[in-house]
Amino acid sequence: MAQALTRAMRDAMAEDPTVHVMGEDVGTLGGVFRITDGLAKEFGEERCTDTPLAEAGILGAAVGMAMYGLRPVVEMQFDAFAYPAFEQLISHVAKMRNRTRGAMPLPITIRVPYGGGIGGVEHHCDSSEAYYVATPGLTVVTPATVEDAYGLLRASIASDDPVVFLEPKRLYWSKADWRPEAPTVVPGIGKALVRRAGTSATLITYGPSLPVCLEAAEAAREEGWDLEVVDLRSLVPFDEQTVVESVRRTGRAVVVHEAGGFGGPGAEIAARVTERCFHHLEAPVLRVTGFDIPYPPPMLEKHHLPGVDRILDTVARLQWEN
Amino acid sequence: MTVQELPGAGASHRSTQPPAWSPRTDAAPLLPDPEPYRVLGTEAADRLDPELMRRYYAELVRGRRYNAQATALTKQGRLAVYPSTVGQEACEIAAALVLEDQDWLFPSYRDTLAAVARGLDPVQALTLLRGDWHTGYDPREHRIAPLSTPLATQLPHAVGLAHAARLRGDDVVALAMVGDGGTSEGDFHEALNFAAVWQAPVVFLVQNNGFAISVPLAKQTAAPTLAHKAVGYGMPGRLVDGNDIAAMHEVLTEAVRRARSGGGPTLIEAVTYRMEAHTNADDATRYRGDAEVEAWKAHDPVDLLERELTARGIIDEAAIQAVREDAEVMAAALREGMNADPVVDPMDLFAHVYAEQTDRLREQAAMLRAELEAEDQA
Ligand SMILES: Cc1ncc(C[n+]2csc(CCOP(=O)(O)OP(=O)(O)O)c2C)c(N)n1
Numbered sequence: 169m170a171q172a173l174t175r176a177m178r179d180a181m182a183e184d185p186t187v188h189v190m191g192e193d194v195g196t197l198g199g200v201f202r203i204t205d206g207l208a209k210e211f212g213e214e215r216c217t218d219t220p221l222a223e224a225g226i227l228g229a230a231v232g233m234a235m236y237g238l239r240p241v242v243e244m245q246f247d248a249f250a251y252p253a254f255e256q257l258i259s260h261v262a263k264m265r266n267r268t269r270g271a272m273p274l275p276i277t278i279r280v281p282y283g284g285g286i287g288g289v290e291h292h293c294d295s296s297e298a299y300y301v302a303t304p305g306l307t308v309v310t311p312a313t314v315e316d317a318y319g320l321l322r323a324s325i326a327s328d329d330p331v332v333f334l335e336p337k338r339l340y341w342s343k344a345d346w347r348p349e350a351p352t353v354v355p356g357i358g359k360a361l362v363r364r365a366g367t368s369a370t371l372i373t374y375g376p377s378l379p380v381c382l383e384a385a386e387a388a389r390e391e392g393w394d395l396e397v398v399d400l401r402s403l404v405p406f407d408e409q410t411v412v413e414s415v416r417r418t419g420r421a422v423v424v425h426e427a428g429g430f431g432g433p434g435a436e437i438a439a440r441v442t443e444r445c446f447h448h449l450e451a452p453v454l455r456v457t458g459f460d461i462p463y464p465p466p467m468l469e470k471h472h473l474p475g476v477d478r479i480l481d482t483v484a485r486l487q488w489e490n
Numbered sequence: 491m492t493v494q495e496l497p498g499a500g501a502s503h504r505s506t507q508p509p510a511w512s513p514r515t516d517a518a519p520l521l522p523d524p525e526p527y528r529v530l531g532t533e534a535a536d537r538l539d540p541e542l543m544r545r546y547y548a549e550l551v552r553g554r555r556y557n558a559q560a561t562a563l564t565k566q567g568r569l570a571v572y573p574s575t576v577g578q579e580a581c582e583i584a585a586a587l588v589l590e591d592q593d594w595l596f597p598s599y600r601d602t603l604a605a606v607a608r609g610l611d612p613v614q615a616l617t618l619l620r621g622d623w624h625t626g627y628d629p630r631e632h633r634i635a636p637l638s639t640p641l642a643t644q645l646p647h648a649v650g651l652a653h654a655a656r657l658r659g660d661d662v663v664a665l666a667m668v669g670d671g672g673t674s675e676g677d678f679h680e681a682l683n684f685a686a687v688w689q690a691p692v693v694f695l696v697q698n699n700g701f702a703i704s705v706p707l708a709k710q711t712a713a714p715t716l717a718h719k720a721v722g723y724g725m726p727g728r729l730v731d732g733n734d735i736a737a738m739h740e741v742l743t744e745a746v747r748r749a750r751s752g753g754g755p756t757l758i759e760a761v762t763y764r765m766e767a768h769t770n771a772d773d774a775t776r777y778r779g780d781a782e783v784e785a786w787k788a789h790d791p792v793d794l795l796e797r798e799l800t801a802r803g804i805i806d807e808a809a810i811q812a813v814r815e816d817a818e819v820m821a822a823a824l825r826e827g828m829n830a831d832p833v834v835d836p837m838d839l840f841a842h843v844y845a846e847q848t849d850r851l852r853e854q855a856a857m858l859r860a861e862l863e864a865e866d867q868a
Contacts, residue, residue: 220683220684224646225677228645228646229646229650229653230650232648235629235635236662237658252676255640259639259643260640260643263624265844267625268624268842269841305843307844358848405849405850406848406849408850409849
C-alpha cells in the first residue's frame with residue numbers, strides 16, 4: 169500500500185504542477201513511513217517541502233497556498249500529532265468555501281497515518297476519525313486496499329474540497345497483486361463497495377478493520393453464517409444506499425471499527441441503518457469497536473482492537489430472541 | 491571550569507568537546523530600536539510628501555467618520571457587533587495604502603477599516619458583523635482574505651499565500667494584521683517562524699492597542715516589546731508610533747519593499763491605543779481609568795496629522811472642511827447601504843458546504859424547504 173500511495177502523489181505531481189507535498193521529514197527522508205520517498209528528488213524541494221516542525225503552521229500555510237491556487241498535499245506525521253492543527257482544520261480548512269459563499273474552495277489533501285496494530289507507543293495509534301467526520305466541510309476517506317490507496321488518493325488530490333485522507337498504518341505493508349505501472353481505476357470518493365457478498369448479515373467497516381472483517385467472514389462460514397462485508401471507503405460523504413441495500417438484503421448488521429464506540433462513526437451508522445431498515449431488521453444493529461479508552465500500550469493493544477473472535481461473538485448475538 | 495576540568499573527564503575520553511557549531515552572529519540589525527519611530531513633530535517631517543499626506547489626511551478623517559457611523563449602526567441594531575478602531579485609524583489606513591493592487595491583505599475581525607480603505611465596499615466589509623453571511627466579498631477579487639475571528643490564525647495563511655506567489659514568480663506581498671493579544675497565540679509564532687525560514691514576502695503588523703479585551707499588555711507578555719519577538723525568528727523587528735501615520739507609512743513601505751525585493755519578512759509593532767471599548771458589548775470602565783484614555787486623546791492620530799499639515803501650510807481650513815464634507819457623504823452612503831434590510835436565503839445554508847452536495851445535506855435541505863413552504867402557507 170505504501171508504494172501505491174507514493175505512486176499516487178508522484179503521478180498527481182507529474183500531471184499537475186500545482187500539486188505540492190509538504191510536511192515534517194517528507195523531503196530527504198521521504199517521510200517516517202517513506203510514503204513521500206523520492207518525490208523531493210524528482211520534483212525538487214519546492215514541490216516536496218520539509219517544513220518547520222509545527223502542525224498548525226503547516227496546515228495554515230497550506231491554506232494560504234491553496235488560496236493562491238496551489239493544491240497542497242499535507243502529511244501529518246502521526247494521528248495524534250495532527251491535533252495541534254485542529255484549529256486551522258476546523259476554523260479555516262473546513263469552512264473557507266462556506267464562509268466565502270463558494271468563492272474560495274480549498275483543495276487541500278491532509279494525509280494522516282492513523283490507527284493501531286503496529287506496536288506503537290502512545291500518541292502513535294489513535295483512531296481520530298470521529299473528530300473529522302463531526303466537522304462539516306471536510307471529506308473523510310480511508311482506503312483498505314492497495315487499489316484504493318492509489319485511486320482514492322488521486323481522487324482526493326483532484327477534489328476541490330479539503331479531504332482528510334486517513335491511512336491505516338498497519339496496512340502500509342499489505343501486499344497485493346497490484347502493478348504500479350498500470351494503476352487500476354477505482355470508484356471515486358463517496359462510494360462504498362461490497363467486498364464479499366453474503367446472505368446472513370452485513371459487516372459494515374472501513375480502513376484497518378476491513379481485512380479483519382474479511383477474515384471473520386471466512387471463519388463464520390463454519391458456524392453457518394454467510395456474511396456480507398461492506399467497505400465504506402469514504403466516511404463523508406457516506407454511501408447510505410450501498411449500506412442500506414445490503415442490510416435490507418441480509419436483515420442483520422454489525423458495524424466494526426477500531427475507534428471507541430461512544431460517539432464513534434459506528435453510532436451514526438447504526439442509527440442511520442436503523443432509521444432506514446427498521447422493518448427489514450431481524451435484530452438491532454450491533455457494534456464491535458475499540459474500547460472507550462485512550463489507546464493502550466503496545467503489549468495490551470491486542471485486547472483493545474476488534475479482532476475476529478469479538479466479531480464472531482457479536483455476529484452470534486444477531487440470533488435475536490423474538 | 492571547562493569541560494576538561496570536570497571530575498571524571500579523563501584522558502581516556504576521546505573527545506570531550508562537542509563539534510563546533512555556528513550560531514548566527516548577525517542578529518544586531520534585527521533588533522528594534524526600543525523607542526517607537528516617529529515622523530510627525532520631528533525633523534523627519536520636513537521630507538513629508540504633501541500630496542501623499544493630503545491623501546492620508548482625507549482617509550484618516552473618513553476612517554474616523556466610518557468608525558462613528560459603524561458604532562451608531564450597532565446602537566440602531568443594524569450591526570450585531572462592531573470592534574471600533576477609533577484611535578487606530580492610522581494603522582488601518584497605512585496598512586491598506588502601502589499595498590499594491592496585486593498584494594494581499596490578511597485582516598483580523600477588527601480590521602474592517604483597513605479593508606474599506608483598500609477599496610472594499612463598506613457594506614460588503616460589514617457583512618460578517620451585520621450577520622447576513624460570514625464573508626461578504628470574493629477574497630480573490632479584492633485580494634483581501636476573510637476577516638479572521640480566531641486570533642492569529644490568518645497569519646500562517648498570509649505566509650502560505652506569499653510563499654505560493656513567490657514559487658510562481660509573481661510579485662505579491664502579503665500584509666497580515668494581528669492584535670497584541672494575538673501575539674501570544676501559537677499560530678503567531680508558527681507563522682513568523684515559517685515566514686523567516688521560507689523568506690516569504692510577508693509583513694506582520696501588530697497593532698498594540700494596549701489591551702486584549704480587558705487584559706493589558708503587561709499580562710500578555712514579558713518581552714521588552716512585541717517587536718523584539720522578531721529577532722528570535724531571524725527577521726527584523728520594528729517599533730513605530732501607530733498614531734503617526736507618516737511614520738506608519740515609512741516603516742510599512744520599507745517592510746513591503748524589503749519583502750518585495752526578496753529580503754524576507756518583517757515584524758512591525760505599532761504602538762497605539764484603543765480609545766473605545768473592545769466592542770459595543772464590552773465595559774471598558776472595569777479595567778481602565780479615564781486618565782489613561784485622556785492622555786492618549788492628546789496623541790490622537792487625526793489631530794497629529796492635522797496639526798502638522800496645518801502648521802506646514804499643506805492643508806488649510808477650507809481643505810479640512812472639504813475633507814469633512816466628503817466623509818459625511820461616505821457616512822450617508824454607508825447608512826443608506828446598511829439601512830436596506832439584507833436579503834438572506836435560508837437555502838444558502840446548504841449551498842456552500844461541499845463542491846457537490848452530499849445526500850445528507852440534500853435531505854436536510856429538502857426538510858428545510860418543506861418547513862419554509864409550510865410557514866408560507868400558514
Ligand atoms: C483563538 C481565539 N481565542 C479567543 C478569542 C476571543 N477574543 C476575541 S478578541 C480577543 C482579544 C484580542 O485582543 P488583541 O489580539 O489584542 O486584539 P484587539 O481586540 O485588541 O484588536 C479575544 C480573547 C478569539 N477570537 N480567538
